[in-house]
Amino acid sequence: MNKLHPKIIEVTKRIRKRSKPSRDIYLKNLVAMEQDRDNDRNLISCSNMAHAAAAAPSDEKSAILNNSKPNLGIVSSYNDMLSAHKPLEQFPKVIKAAANQFGATAQMAGSVPAMCDGVTQGRPGMELSLMSRDVIAMSTAVALSHGVYDATLCLGVCDKIVPGLFIGAMTFGHLPTIFVPAGPMSSGIPNEEKVIVRKAFAKGEATRKELLKAEISAYHGEGTCTFYGTANSNQMLMEIMGLHIPGSAFVHPHSDLRNAYNIIATEQAISISRKGKDVRSIGRMIDERSFVNAIIGLHATGGSTNHTLHLPAMAAAAGIKLLWEDFADLSDVVPLLAKIYPNGSADVNQFHAAGGMSFLIGELLEEGLLDGTALTVWGKNLFDYVLEPTLKDNKLVWNKPNLKSYDKNILRHVREPHQKNGGLKILQGNIGKGVIKISAVELHHQKIKASAMVFDNQNDVKIAYEKGLLNRDIIIVVRFQGPKANGMPELHALSPILSNIQDLGFKVGLLTDGRMSGASGKVPAAIHITPEATDNGNIGKIKNGDEIEIDAIAGKINVNKEIDNRELIFPKNSDHHSGFGRNLFAILRKNAAGAENGAGLDLINSN
Numbered sequence: 001m002n003k004l005h006p007k008i009i010e011v012t013k014r015i016r017k018r019s020k021p022s023r024d025i026y027l028k029n030l031v032a033m034e035q036d037r038d039n040d041r042n043l044i045s046c047s048n049m050a051h052a053a054a055a056a057p058s059d060e061k062s063a064i065l066n067n068s069k070p071n072l073g074i075v076s077s078y079n080d081m082l083s084a085h086k087p088l089e090q091f092p093k094v095i096k097a098a099a100n101q102f103g104a105t106a107q108m109a110g111s112v113p114a115m116c117d118g119v120t121q122g123r124p125g126m127e128l129s130l131m132s133r134d135v136i137a138m139s140t141a142v143a144l145s146h147g148v149y150d151a152t153l154c155l156g157v158c159d160k161i162v163p164g165l166f167i168g169a170m171t172f173g174h175l176p177t178i179f180v181p182a183g184p185m186s187s188g189i190p191n192e193e194k195v196i197v198r199k200a201f202a203k204g205e206a207t208r209k210e211l212l213k214a215e216i217s218a219y220h221g222e223g224t225c226t227f228y229g230t231a232n233s234n235q236m237l238m239e240i241m242g243l244h245i246p247g248s249a250f251v252h253p254h255s256d257l258r259n260a261y262n263i264i265a266t267e268q269a270i271s272i273s274r275k276g277k278d279v280r281s282i283g284r285m286i287d288e289r290s291f292v293n294a295i296i297g298l299h300a301t302g303g304s305t306n307h308t309l310h311l312p313a314m315a316a317a318a319g320i321k322l323l324w325e326d327f328a329d330l331s332d333v334v335p336l337l338a339k340i341y342p343n344g345s346a347d348v349n350q351f352h353a354a355g356g357m358s359f360l361i362g363e364l365l366e367e368g369l370l371d372g373t374a375l376t377v378w379g380k381n382l383f384d385y386v387l388e389p390t391l392k393d394n395k396l397v398w399n400k401p402n403l404k405s406y407d408k409n410i411l412r413h414v415r416e417p418h419q420k421n422g423g424l425k426i427l428q429g430n431i432g433k434g435v436i437k438i439s440a441v442e443l444h445h446q447k448i449k450a451s452a453m454v455f456d457n458q459n460d461v462k463i464a465y466e467k468g469l470l471n472r473d474i475i476i477v478v479r480f481q482g483p484k485a486n487g488m489p490e491l492h493a494l495s496p497i498l499s500n501i502q503d504l505g506f507k508v509g510l511l512t513d514g515r516m517s518g519a520s521g522k523v524p525a526a527i528h529i530t531p532e533a534t535d536n537g538n539i540g541k542i543k544n545g546d547e548i549e550i551d552a553i554a555g556k557i558n559v560n561k562e563i564d565n566r567e568l569i570f571p572k573n574s575d576h577h578s579g580f581g582r583n584l585f586a587i588l589r590k591n592a593a594g595a596e597n598g599a600g601l602d603l604i605n606s607n
Helices: 006-035 046-054 059-065 090-102 124-128 130-146 161-170 191-202 209-218 230-240 256-271 287-303 309-317 324-331 348-353 354-364 458-466 492-503 582-590
Strands: 073-077 105-111 151-155 177-180 390-393 395-399 424-429 432-437 447-456 474-478 507-512 525-531 547-551 556-559
Touching: 006 059, 006 287, 006 309, 046 059, 046 395, 059 105, 073 090, 073 161, 073 256, 073 395, 090 105, 090 287, 090 395, 090 447, 105 130, 105 432, 105 447, 124 287, 124 582, 130 161, 130 309, 151 161, 151 390, 161 230, 161 309, 191 209, 191 492, 209 474, 230 287, 230 309, 230 354, 256 390, 256 395, 287 309, 287 324, 309 507, 348 354, 424 547, 447 458, 447 507, 458 492, 474 492, 492 507
Parallel strands: 073 105, 073 151, 151 177, 424 556, 447 474, 474 507, 507 525
Antiparallel strands: 390 395, 424 432, 432 525, 447 547, 547 556
């Protein structure tokens, strides 16, 4: 293995230095929780413990009441409406049986809400989406608040669910925690075929019946969607941060291998629990190295732009302060190794078959582009994640594979990457700071200069498109979409429109203080602009006809006029603060941090 790249060492050191005050506070609080009498079930009042064990099976009550065995708390995002969460229905039963087998008990500590951006896209529910991350974090804390657990198993998959579970678990950082994924659904129709039908529908050339047929052929069973959006980026992150059992990210929900993973995750949770011989509390295990590795994994795979919001929020929960400059500097030295839709034509099942996470982690470690000393829930450290299991007599047998890509159209080695820098870039200029995903954007589209057309919501963009007003070189500005304005919804429903304009030969770009999607595609989209319009950001002062330049190569974003002194004009008609549950989220919107600080609760300054 090569020595760790000096840029990675530099970024890690500056994060550690920058974070020291808040990290020290976090660790001090963690020590206090470790020493608190409330952690010893023998010292909890008899009445309290009677409540905690009242519903337990009769053969487990004594162990829970007398604190004689490890007790695992399960926190799940199960619901049976969403494909990614449906498999989790049976996981607690497997975990409880396995816990008994290995001399422990397990209880369903609680459930967290799980919504799907794919269902709410372009609808009022999307304005609850990002803020649901904080609700999930709080729900996780509520689930663990009974204080009778020795370790945690977090069952979750999708966009805000995993970051929310992580943030909640970090507030109980004295507990060892393992994340248990569900896995992707089997492959449906090719992604490119689905996109063709979507674009045809946007142009009025396909019927709703034809569109629905394509969509249900793509999203057709249990498991995560198979494109590489936020849900599957989450699974990559949990594995590269050492919070999964190695190799478990992309195994089908109903395979024998998945069942074996659930059993061994339970056994390992017992082993590293507060009653185990090798205690690994999540609050101590996760540190600056873990987050640097997460950013590296994001760049190497062309992962979701949403994680430029989630990772700073997740880090803040551990007292660690990430900035977008950390993402930018690491992008310069980490090449793009994976091409998964929307960055390529392959889905995550094909990525897994081509070598998957064991290849990715092994290759990055071999080339000094990943910090293998980062601690993990399995083995000694991340070096033990270059492993692949096979089933023998219904048990996992671990093998160290050859570092080989079985399909170089999907996975490549560091020395022959798909592109030399990471899939995400940070933009900065007189409009503010923002993010752009370039792993699917062709080089000649990564720099665009055009006049602006300004909108205050995505529905007006669709109307303008239908009238033919957007068929020219254009940068479409959609403002007042930030976390304080309306909860920062994704604007992914605009993707077919933008793509169609580009296909006509026009230069087109998107500029917004909202989100685009984990599935951002081939059109350059400068997103997460901060300060947002509602915070008097310059994006709210842009007018129709202003010339804007988005330069992902140089990392610049500017309007070619002096606009600082322009008056900010708020939209006249805004209904996104009431109805459809949106009024319940007013307090979260009002107190939301800026995009670079996670666009949610400000956990660094609340310690």
